[in-house]
Amino acid sequence: MFDLILVADWSAAGSPTGQAPRKDAIWVCADLGGDQTVAYFPTRMAALDWINGWLARGYRTLLGVDIAFGYPQGFAQALTGQTDGLAVWEWLARHITDGPDNANNRFDVAQVINRMFPGIGPFWGRPAQLDLPDLPPTARVRRDHGLSDHRTVEQAVPGAKSPWQLAYAGAVGSQSLVGLAALAGMRRRFGAEMQVWPQQTGWREPTARITLAEIYPSMWPLSSEGDAIKDRAQVIATAKALRKVTPDWFTAPREQPDAARIAAEEGWILGVRPAGDCYALPRGVSWTPVDAALATLRRVSGPRVGASTVPVGEAAGRILCGPLSAIRANPPTANSAVDGWGFAHATIPHGCVPVVAERAAAGTHAAAPVPPGHAIRILTGAALPSGVDTVALQEDATRTQQGVTLRAVPNAGANTRPAGEDVRAGDVILPAGRRLRPSDLALAIAAGHGTVRVHDRLRVGVLSTGDEIVAPGAVGPGIYDVNRPMLLSMLAAWGMSPVDLGHVPDDEDLLRDALSNAPVDAILTSGGASAGDEDHLSRLLSREGQVHHWRIAIKPGRPLALGDWHGRALFGLPGNPVAAFTCGALFARPALLQMAGADWSDPEPRMVPAAFAKRKKAGRTEVLRARLRGGQAEVFASEGSGRVSGLSWAEGFVMLAPEAMDIAPGDPVPYIAFADLGLA
Incomplete structure (x- = not known):
């Protein structure tokens, strides 16, 4: 189809990458009729000049660039007021500065974009030394920005990275910001001679002399395994793969839902077919990215438990039903922060100060008012009597039979704590969905609570499957049931109500009965989720339950089935203990906590x-x-x-x-x- 194939592996480096060829830099392969020329470039300007030189030669050309050509649905509209992905290119071209020495402002522009969205995000990742408060350094702190982490095409490509990540290992977002700005300039240079697939062409075979398309080099097996620089080997392998391009590479994605919008707004990776197509990837089956599987669990794992009122002392580990407000202030009255002598600052005389006979101590009845010009012995935590607004430290005073003499008069209000200094009556002290810690119980009690309204504990069953499984400590052949005791203890640590569902052999009817009769809200199984002759769980779930995801791109963790069995959430964990532990911690935990009434919990690495x-x-x-x-x-x-x-x-x-x-x-x-x- 094409005379010339150009493949560019891009970089967002902020300075020249050096004259010696190296990885994580710009590599470009030109394949003209099977003859390949490979070049390394320390700057983007040098690479663009070389590519533009090839494009100007007049060949019918396919130019593939390894950057995301678009962003998830909704981004273009919010940024530009249009649902046209190419409008984003032009916006970036107006805002990105990229010098001949690779110096660029991509992180600053990302912060500007983030400020255009609610919440925190969507872009994340930056060098620690940059003071950019609206560009979070990690993904986990983002929230409420309203955009998906992945485009539609990335659901069909195991390993495809989110375009929002700008820094750290595997980041691709920075390449897109500087790359799209550069490609916008290239489009203006070549005008009608160039078409961007599929943003300009739709799902049709391009007709212009130059076709510009997004590529993903990791899709193609390396033909230069011995090459010390992987980037060079990848552009060579990708150019060879694109040499075999046929018209259906451009047209096949049109069969998917919402195809027209995807083409115009999000773009697509050349060579990828829609998810669900048996040819979703040229190298085999597609696997669901971890982020996509977690997003599904977050969507389907709504609260599934009732509520109870329990004594506050018995509420540790329980999950609050609603926000908890202070019944009374803490401290409830103004009080002394030290042991000493209390008085009204404006009335204190010079010299010896007469002392009233009564004293003020914590936990006793309120002391009588203190007359002007007098002092009272007061202890830490005692309510300030009427007529006292200042306390002198006991070590700063001398007591005699006539009264007390101060070495120095403290400032007005010294050594006192106002009422409500910690918490005011009516303040929300704990949010709904909070899993209560001992320190939270202390706060609730201090704010006047004797009982709290909490969610009932989620009942989660654990079931082992397989003929080979034997009880711990059993004598004879077999595989000890490591997973069931391990998973039950994990559930207890998360505040669930664990239910031991025992063990069933490799028998479909027995497995069906065990799942259907379990008195639980959710079930963890181990083993039987693959596609072998005795892997009954996956077949049962497909026929009689609901499968959310099965092939999930995680290691260890295959096979892992996420679904629903007659209203019970089901996590079909792998049989190997390490994989079961890993998937339980990363997938089951946040979903179960949300079902139990807590907020979705993604730990921050x-x-x-x-x-x-x-x-x-x-x-x-x-x-x-x-x-x-x-x-x-x-x-x-x-x-x-x-x-x-x-x-x-x-x-x-x-x-x-x-x-x-x-x-x-x-x-x-x-x-x-x-x-x-x-x-x-």
């Missing part, structure tokens, strides 16, 4: 230096058992999901994004402590 090296392939989110030592993340020696010892060794997870990456010691990686997952 913190970026820490890696104490390991790893080369990761694209396609799945990878979860490594890890722990912190000396402020660095160590990972367990084996990634095998049957190595139970790694769970005991670990104290948290390192979460690696779906993109391919090379991690060297010292590189920042996201770490989630087990304590943040309620599992310390």
Whole structure:
């Protein structure tokens, strides 16, 4: 179809990447009739000049660029007032500055865009030294910005990254900001000779001399496995793949729902077919990204429990039904912050001050009014009697039979605490959905509460499946049932009401009965969620229940089935203990807590230096058992999901994004402590 194939692997580097070829920089491959020329560029301006030179030669050309050509639905309208993705390109071209030395303002522009949306976000990720308060450094703090994390096409591509991420491993958002601004200039330069697919062409074969399309090089197997620089190998492999392009590559996505809007607003990756198509990816089946699976769980996991009023002392671990307001102020009256002598500052005489016979102490009846010019012995926490507005420290006074002499008169109001200094009556002290901690109970009691209204505990059953499973400690052959006791204890740690549903062998009828008769609100199973002859759970769920997601792009974690069985949420966890623990913590926990009445809970990873090296392939989110030592993340020696010892060794997870990456010691990686997952 094309005489010339150009493939560009882009970069958003803020300075030249050096004269020596290196990874994570700009690489471009020109394939003219099968003859390839590959070039490295330390700056974007140099790369654009080279590409424009090839485009000016007059060949019928396909130019593929490795950046997102659009954003999720709603972004273009909010930014430009149009549902046209190319209007976003022009907006960026007017606001992005990108110099010949790669210096650019992409993070500042991202902050400007974030201010145009409600809540926090959508863009996130920035160097720590940048003072940009409206550009959050991590994804987890974002909220209420109203946009999806992924475009439609990214649901069909395992490993495709969100365009909102601007920094850290696997980020692609920065490349898009600077890249789209550059491509807008290229469009103006070539005018009618260039068409952007599918934003300008729709789902039709392009007719202009130059076709500009979005690509995703990780889709294509590398033809240069021995190449020391992966970026170079990828542009070579992608150019060879695009040399085989046929018209249906451009037209196939038109069969999906909402196809016209997607083409104009979000764009598409050349070579990807719609999710659900058996050819969703040229290399095989499609897998659901972790973010998409969690978004589904958040949508379907509404509260499923009643409510009770319980004594506040018995409410630890329970979830508040509604916001809790203070019944009375804390402190309820103005009081003394120290042991000392109280008086009215404006009336205190010089020299010896007469002392009233009574004293004021915490917990006693209110002392009688103190006459002007007199002092009263007062203890910490005692209510200030009428006629007292200041307290002198006892060590700053001398007591005699005639009265008390102050070494120095303190400032008016010194050493006193006003009523309501901590909490005022009517203040909301705890939000609805809060899982109550001992410290929360202290606040509730101080604010006047003897009882609280909480959600009933969610009943969650745990069922083991498989002929090979035997009870812990059993004598003879078989696989010990590690998962059921482990999962039951995890549920207890999360404040659920765990229900042991026992074990069923590989028998479809027995499994159906166990699921249907379980007196619970949700069920965790382990094993049987794959597609083998004895994997009855997946078939039962497909025929008689509801499957939300089955193939989820996570390691460890396959197979993992998320669905619903006759009104009960069902989590079909893998049989391997490490995978069951991981999926229970990352998928079941936030969904179960929301069903129990709490807010959706995504723990916030913190970026820490890696104490390991790893080369990761694209396609799945990878979860490594890890722990912190000396402020660095160590990972367990084996990634095998049957190595139970790694769970005991670990104290948290390192979460690696779906993109391919090379991690060297010292590189920042996201770490989630087990304590943040309620599992310390």
